Amino acid sequence: MSQLDIHQIPVLSDNYVYLARDRASGQTAVVDPAVVKPVLEAAERLGWTITHILNTHHHGDHVGGNLEIKAATGCTIIGPKADRDRIPGIDVEVEEGDRVALGEAMAEVFFVPGHTRGHIAYWFEESAALFCGDTLFALGCGRLFEGTPQQMWSSLSKFRKLPEDTHVYCAHEYTQANARFALSVEPENQALQDRSRAIDAARAQDRPTVPSTLGEELATNPFLRADQPGLAANVGLAGSEPVAVFAEVRRRKDNF
Ligand SMILES: [Zn+2]
Known part of the structure; x- marks a missing residue:
């Protein structure tokens, strides 16, 4: 069993880049390097290669x-096979079900189109890290630039099945704005009200709200809750299929 040490680097206006280091081997991955200098500097400071x-x-x-x-x-460089022509310098192309080894740590790859047509995610089960x-944000989900609501709901449904203690390492600090929207569609959700207050307190002190846990997201993120009758009713779609509810929630967020 090998675990990761994970270091979060805030860059640009609201992006998070991650360094993930396999303790057993010292191998270290950069997840989604938006930029260069802060990433190399962080690795240097930590002594990670x-x-x-x-x-x-x-x-x-x-x-x-x-x-x-x-x-x-x-x-x-490891990236999505379905988008290999748009990943600069890609060496290894991966797709749904592939396993990626970082030293002794192992990730499973999920194909999760919707935000883009080739989007993938990496799940390190032993480290409870996604x-x-x-694709999934704290209290939100990505915009559907290249995909349909059906695709995104199906992608998010893969995450819904993961253990609730999974840490959700998403790529943006959008949580406070997402909370305002979530409350607009599920104002009666007590867990969401409580979480929203905690988020406001964290942001007031400039603390990150990421990572969250999947359990928190399942209880409060409207984009994972399209199968909840109360949410369906709140958006005027009582009795509708989850994908229709998801599409309506996404449409409302786009116009919020
Ligand atoms: Zn994007």
Whole structure:
């Protein structure tokens, strides 16, 4: 059993880049390097040697540091097979069900299209860590730039089955705005009200609200709760299929 040490690096206006180091081997991955300098500096300060880049999708604020970090470290870039032409410097193409080894730590790959057509996520089961890019956010989900509500609901449904103690390492600090929206569609949700207050307190002290746990998300994130009758009723779709409720919640968020 091998576990990861995970270091969170806030960059740009609201992105999070992660360094994940396998304790057993010292191999270290950068997850979605938006930028170069803060990532190399953090690795240097920690004494961690970057051996891999794990990309979730092709957006510039997730792959922007790929080529320079590869040039500086000689690392191996792993990314989505379905989007290989849009991942700079990709060495290893992965898809649903593939396993990615970081030293002795092992990740399972989920294909989770919706935000983009090639989006993937990495689940390190032994470390209870999910690197989900822009698919699932704390109290939110990614915009559907290249996918349908059906695809995104099906992608999120893969995450819904994971253990509740899974830590959700998403790629943006959007939580406070997401909480305001979530309360607009589920105002009676007590767990959401409590979480929203805790988020306001954390942000007032400039503390991150990420990672959250999947258990928290299942209890409060409307995009994971499209099968809840109360939420369906709140958006005028009592008795509808979850995917229809999901689509309506996503549409409302786009216009919030
Ligand atoms: Zn994105």
